Amino acid sequence: xxxxxxxxxxxxxxxxxxxxxxxxxxxxxxxxxxxxxxxxxxxxxxxxxxxxxxxxxxxxxxxxxxxxxxxxxxxxxxxxxxxxxxxxxxxxxxxxxxxxxxxxxxxxxxxxxxxxxxxxxxxxxxxxxxxxxxxxxxxxxxxxxxxxxxxxxxxxxxxxxxxxxxxxxxxxxxxxxxxxxxxxxxxxxxxxxxxxxxxxxxxxxxxxxxxxxxxxxxxxxxxxxxxxxxxxxxxxxxxxxxxxxxxxxxxxxxxxxxxxxxxxxxxxxxxxxxxxxxxxxxxxxxxxxxxxxxxxxxxxxxxxxxxxxxxxxxxxxxxxxxxxxxxxxxxxxxxxxxxxxxxxxxxxxxxxxxxxxxxxxxxxxxxxxxxxxxxxxxxxxxxxxxxxxxxxxxxxxxxxxxxxxxxxxxxxxxxxxxxxxxxxxxxxxxxxxxxxxxxxxxxxxxxxxxxxxxxxxxxxxxx
Ligand SMILES: *Cc1c(COP(=O)(O)O)cnc(C)c1O
Numbered sequence: 385x386x387x388x389x390x391x392x393x394x395x396x397x398x399x400x401x402x403x404x405x406x407x408x409x410x411x412x413x414x415x416x417x418x419x420x421x422x423x424x425x426x427x428x429x430x431x432x433x434x435x436x437x438x439x440x441x442x443x444x445x446x447x448x449x450x451x452x453x454x455x456x457x458x459x460x461x462x463x464x465x466x467x468x469x470x471x472x473x474x475x476x477x478x479x480x481x482x483x484x485x486x487x488x489x490x491x492x493x494x495x496x497x498x499x500x501x502x503x504x505x506x507x508x509x510x511x512x513x514x515x516x517x518x519x520x521x522x523x524x525x526x527x528x529x530x531x532x533x534x535x536x537x538x539x540x541x542x543x544x545x546x547x548x549x550x551x552x553x554x555x556x557x558x559x560x561x562x563x564x565x566x567x568x569x570x571x572x573x574x575x576x577x578x579x580x581x582x583x584x585x586x587x588x589x590x591x592x593x594x595x596x597x598x599x600x601x602x603x604x605x606x607x608x609x610x611x612x613x614x615x616x617x618x619x620x621x622x623x624x625x626x627x628x629x630x631x632x633x634x635x636x637x638x639x640x641x642x643x644x645x646x647x648x649x650x651x652x653x654x655x656x657x658x659x660x661x662x663x664x665x666x667x668x669x670x671x672x673x674x675x676x677x678x679x680x681x682x683x684x685x686x687x688x689x690x691x692x693x694x695x696x697x698x699x700x701x702x703x704x705x706x707x708x709x710x711x712x713x714x715x716x717x718x719x720x721x722x723x724x725x726x727x728x729x730x731x732x733x734x735x736x737x738x739x740x741x742x743x744x745x746x747x748x749x750x751x752x753x754x755x756x757x758x759x760x761x762x763x764x765x766x767x768x769x770x771x772x773x774x775x776x777x778x779x780x781x782x783x784x785x786x787x788x789x790x791x792x793x794x795x796x797x798x799x800x801x802x803x804x805x806x807x808x809x810x811x812x813x814x815x816x817x818x819x820x821x822x823x824x825x826x827x828x829x830x831x832x833x834x835x836x837x838x839x840x841x842x843x844x845x846x847x
Contacts (some may be wrong), residue, residue: 399805400716403709407454414440420768428843429764429828431773440771441807443796446739448652448659450800453704456656456697463693468684472692472699479699483634483706484611484641486664488671490678491698493689495612495650496521497682498663501674502608502648503529506572514562515575516554516588517541522575522610522648531572536562541586544744544791547735549624550589552580552617554596563603574600577610578617578640584793585613585737587620590628590639597643609644615654615705616738619715634706653739656701656800660694710801718798720805724812728819733793740797745778749825754779756827756847759792762818765825766794770814780830781839
């Protein structure tokens with residue numbers, strides 16, 4: 385509270401205290417509305433086409449955009465750049481074994497490379513894979529390998545306002561039914577995405593993961609953990625699931641991974657690195673077949689398309705991501721922004737998830753019909769107002785199918801350890817200004833669209 389006379393109240397309003405201090409700064413640029421109008425015009429009203437230099441607070445994604453610690457930078461100086469069997473690989477392998485318990489560890493250049501290698505091994509055309517909700521690259525890799533990929537979320541996941549604690553869960557009843565009714569051998573894997581990114585960063589409970597694991601074991605089907613955000617999921621389990629308040633996040637993460645046979649991971653999230661991924665498993669035979677295949681596209685199996693120094697940064701980052709103070713601050717920052725926006729009357733997906741705030745754009749801009757992309761309209765208005773870059777997650781991203789259901793959202797993804805609470809406050813200030821004149825915000829039309837993944841390169845015009 386700026387106006388409060390009580391200093392302690394004013395301090396509390398500053399938000400969560402950072403468990404780090406700043407050692408290097410990267411200047412960011414403020415700009416005028418006229419400049420931003422010009423840049424946006426040149427970009428065809430697509431924020432992916434705007435140069436990062438023209439952005440003040442960049443909440444486009446939290447993938448690979450975080451700040452590394454001095455421990456990570458120090459470890460990078462010890463990177464072993466040997467082609468085969470580098471020390472860096474063994475340090476990473478031993479860390480993954482210790483933190484997650486998988487004996488076979490294969491580094492990859494990012495999460496989608498791990499998914500590609502895994503599904504090429506697991507899937508034959510006509511097979512099926514199931515999930516609580518597939519992340520978009522995971523789904524794409526399963527489908528490219530010839531599988532049908534089905535989501536089995538619980539009904540609560542669809543209710544944006546419900547504050548159920550584990551909206552990322554898989555529907556165990558449906559999972560059981562599908563596994564029972566499918567012909568033997570048709571379903572080749574069940575993917576548990578923790579946290580459930582596509583569903584608003586919502587966590588999955590340990591009892592749900594255990595339930596899915598039991599069903600899979602009963603049918604001899606591997607359970608695959610998409611562990612990109614597993615540390616954040618572990619934090620939510622400790623906070624919300626009965627019986628875990630006294631357990632450490634590391635213990636909980638280990639309990640989650642014990643349920644799985646295979647793990648894929650984008651280390652650009654809870655590996656706290658700018659690039660990197662992992663594929664890990666228990667089956668040595670499967671790992672050997674994948675190692676033989678990966679040489680063609682990813683590189684030798686002990687470096688997987690990364691430099692030795694990247695492997696060392698990842699080994700340190702995986703451990704730091706499970707640090708309780710780090711997690712409390714990270715999730716606290718997401719809540720800090722959500723609380724400001726909620727109090728400003730901005731409709732949000734509740735409860736706030738792990739990595740960002742999801743704004744219900746259709747609720748904020750009720751005058752803009754779905755055909756005019758309220759999410760894109762809000763993301764553009766936010767950029768013009770405050771130089772804040774966000775990401776539309778709605779009909780631009782998923783398509784115009786009138787029968788399909790998805791909410792029209794804008795995601796404010798918060799990079800790890802990068803922005804101050806005051807900078808997040810500037811984002812809320814921009815929303816306050818938008819709220820005052822929201823009826824003047826215009827919808828958009830798509831004027832140029834590529835055949836696949838159109839949100840990255842499409843061009844728009846205001847209607
Ligand atoms: C980011 C992400 C991926 C894909 O990883 P990349 O490193 O971007 O290839 C897969 N699953 C989840 C849950 C993610 O958040």
